[in-house]
Amino acid sequence: MGAEDARSDLPEVGPMGMALDWSWLRGVKSEWGVAAKPSARGLTMMDIAVGSYGEIPDVAPLRTMAPRGSAIPEGVPDMGYLLNAKSDVWAQNVAELYEEAVARQWSATSAIPWAELQTLDPDVEHAMCQLCTLLTEVEMIAADLPAKWLWRVNHDFVEAKMFLGTQIMDEMRHTEVFRKRALANGGGLLKAGKGTEELLRTILQAKSFTQASALLHLLGEGFVLDIFRQGELISPTHVEKKMFRMAMQDEARHVAYGTMHLRQAVEADPDVAEEIHEALDVGEGVIAQLTMQPEVFTALAVLLAGGTANVEEKGFPLLQQLMAKMFTSYLARCERAGINRVERTLIPLEMMGIDRSQLAVA
Amino acid sequence: MTSSPTSSAALALPVDSIELFESLAKEMNAHPEIYQELGWCDMDFGVIMRRDASTPFAVALHLREYGCEQVTLFESGGNQHLDCWLVGDLDHWQAVFDDIAENGMATGEQTLSSLVLLADRIAVKGHDAMGVDLFFRYNQTLQSIFDGAAALATARQGEGS
Numbered sequence: 138m139g140a141e142d143a144r145s146d147l148p149e150v151g152p153m154g155m156a157l158d159w160s161w162l163r164g165v166k167s168e169w170g171v172a173a174k175p176s177a178r179g180l181t182m183m184d185i186a187v188g189s190y191g192e193i194p195d196v197a198p199l200r201t202m203a204p205r206g207s208a209i210p211e212g213v214p215d216m217g218y219l220l221n222a223k224s225d226v227w228a229q230n231v232a233e234l235y236e237e238a239v240a241r242q243w244s245a246t247s248a249i250p251w252a253e254l255q256t257l258d259p260d261v262e263h264a265m266c267q268l269c270t271l272l273t274e275v276e277m278i279a280a281d282l283p284a285k286w287l288w289r290v291n292h293d294f295v296e297a298k299m300f301l302g303t304q305i306m307d308e309m310r311h312t313e314v315f316r317k318r319a320l321a322n323g324g325g326l327l328k329a330g331k332g333t334e335e336l337l338r339t340i341l342q343a344k345s346f347t348q349a350s351a352l353l354h355l356l357g358e359g360f361v362l363d364i365f366r367q368g369e370l371i372s373p374t375h376v377e378k379k380m381f382r383m384a385m386q387d388e389a390r391h392v393a394y395g396t397m398h399l400r401q402a403v404e405a406d407p408d409v410a411e412e413i414h415e416a417l418d419v420g421e422g423v424i425a426q427l428t429m430q431p432e433v434f435t436a437l438a439v440l441l442a443g444g445t446a447n448v449e450e451k452g453f454p455l456l457q458q459l460m461a462k463m464f465t466s467y468l469a470r471c472e473r474a475g476i477n478r479v480e481r482t483l484i485p486l487e488m489m490g491i492d493r494s495q496l497a498v499a
Numbered sequence: 500m501t502s503s504p505t506s507s508a509a510l511a512l513p514v515d516s517i518e519l520f521e522s523l524a525k526e527m528n529a530h531p532e533i534y535q536e537l538g539w540c541d542m543d544f545g546v547i548m549r550r551d552a553s554t555p556f557a558v559a560l561h562l563r564e565y566g567c568e569q570v571t572l573f574e575s576g577g578n579q580h581l582d583c584w585l586v587g588d589l590d591h592w593q594a595v596f597d598d599i600a601e602n603g604m605a606t607g608e609q610t611l612s613s614l615v616l617l618a619d620r621i622a623v624k625g626h627d628a629m630g631v632d633l634f635f636r637y638n639q640t641l642q643s644i645f646d647g648a649a650a651l652a653t654a655r656q657g658e659g660s
Binding site: 470 | 628
C-alpha cells in the first residue's frame with residue numbers, strides 16, 4: 138500500500154475537533170508485504186530481522202525510544218542515550234543468545250530437587266554454605282551492572298538490550314538459588330568477603346560499558362563460570378550438581394555475549410583494545426586477590442577434599458591445578474575476544490604453575 | 500572415581516554401539532516434558548571412544564528442539580559437521596555408563612562437566628570456541644540424555660525377568 142492511496146473517504150477532524158492523522162493507514166515507510174515467517178521454534182528475533190528491520194545501524198541516527206524501522210516524526214524527544222554506536226553493545230550472536238536465554242529459563246524454586254538434599258558431614262556443609270555465601274554475594278553484580286547501563290543503550294540496539302534483560306533475570310535467579318542452598322540444609326550464610334566487595338566495586342565503577350563488559354563478562358563471569366564448573370565437580374550430592382549445572386548454562390551464555398561483544402568492539406575500533414587492557418590490568422589484580430581470599434580458598438579446598446581430613450594432601454593440590462586451568466581459560470577467552478593478555482597479564486602465572494611461553498605458542 | 504556396576508543394573512548394550520545411542524535418543528524423544536522444561540537445544544554433538552587396536556567408535560547425536568532427530572556414525576576425523584564432541588578411551592566411557600546404570604544418574608566425577616573439567620579421561624573438542632561453548636550452554640540437556648541410560652538398564656533387567 139503506497140502513499141498515493143489517499144483515503145479521502147475518512148474524516149479530517151475528530152469528534153472533539155482535533156485534526157486526525159491517517160497517514161499510518163497508508164503504511165508510512167513500512168515495508169508492507171514483507172512478512173516474517175516463523176521457523177520451527179516459533180517466531181524468533183532472527184525470523185523478524187527481515188528487510189530493513191534487520192539492518193542494525195553502525196551509529197544510531199537518533200536517540201529515541203521509537204522502534205527501529207518505524208517512521209519517526211520530527212521533534213521526538215531526545216532520550217540522552219550514551220551508547221549510540223553498534224560496536225558499543227552489539228555482538229553478532231546477540232539475537233540467538235536472547236532466544237536461547239528465553240527458552241532456557243528455569244525456576245530456582247522447582248527445578249532443583251530440594252527435597253532430596255542430604256545431611257552432610259558438618260565440615261562439608263559449612264564449606265558448601267561458605268561457597269554459596271560468596272556466590273550469593275557476587276552474583277547480583279551481573280544484574281546490577283547491566284541494569285546500570287541498560288537505560289543508556291540506544292533503542293536501535295534493542296536485541297542487545299533484551300539480552301541484557303535476560304542476564305539480569307538469570308543473575309537474580311543465581312542469587313536466589315545459592316541463597317536457598319545456604320539456608321536449605323541448616324548451615325546458613327557464613328562469611329562475606331572484603332576482597333569480594335573490592336572486585337564488585339571495581340566492576341561497578343567501570344567508566345565505559347565496554348570496560349564494564351570486559352570486567353564483568355570476560356573476567357568476572359568467566360571466573361564464576363569456572364567456579365560453577367568446579368562446584369559441579371565437588372558437589373556432595375546430585376542436588377548441588379544440578380544447581381551448578383543450571384547456573385553454568387546461564388553463565389556460559391553471558392560469557393559468550395561478552396566475548397563476542399568485545400571482539401566486535403575491537404574490530405570496529407582497534408584503539409578500544411587499550412581501553413580494555415587498562416580495565417583488565419586493574420581487574421586481574423583484584424580477582425587474583427579474590428581467588429586467594431582465605432575463606433574462598435579454604436572452602437573450595439575442603440569441598441575438593443571431601444572434608445577437612447585430606448585438605449592438605451588432596452584439596453590444596455587439586456585446587457591449585459583447577460586455578461591454573463581457570464586462569465588459562467581466562468587468557469584463552471581474552472584471545473578469542475581479540476585481546477591478547479599473555480604478555481601483559483598481571484596474574485602471577487608462574488606461581489600458579491602456568492608456562493607463559495606455552496600460552497604464547499597456543 | 501569409578502564405579503563398578505552391580506549385576507542388577509548394567510547396560511545390556513555395548514557402550515561403543517550405535518544401538519545404545521539410538522536407544523538414548525529414543526529415551527530422550529519419549530520424554531519431551533523433561534527437555535521442554537530445559538529449553539530447546541540445537542546442536543550436532545559427537546562422542547568418540549578410542550579403542551585398543553581398533554578404529555575409534557564415533558557417533559553423533561543431531562539434537563533439534565527438544566529431541567534427537569538422528570543418530571549417525573562418523574569416521575574419526577570426519578567431524579566437520581559437529582559443533583563439539585567428547586573424546587576419551589573406551590574404558591573411561593564404560594565407567595561413565597556403568598556409573599549411570601548403577602546410580603540412576605551420573606555421580607561424582609563421572610558427570611560430563613566434571614570429566615571435561617578434569618580433562619584427564621574425557622575432553623571436549625570443537626572446531627572453534629563457539630562450538631565448544633555449546634557444551635556448557637546445553638550441559639544439563641546433554642547430561643539428561645546420558646542419564647537416560649539408567650532407564651535402559653532398568654528396562655532391560657525387566658525384559659529379562
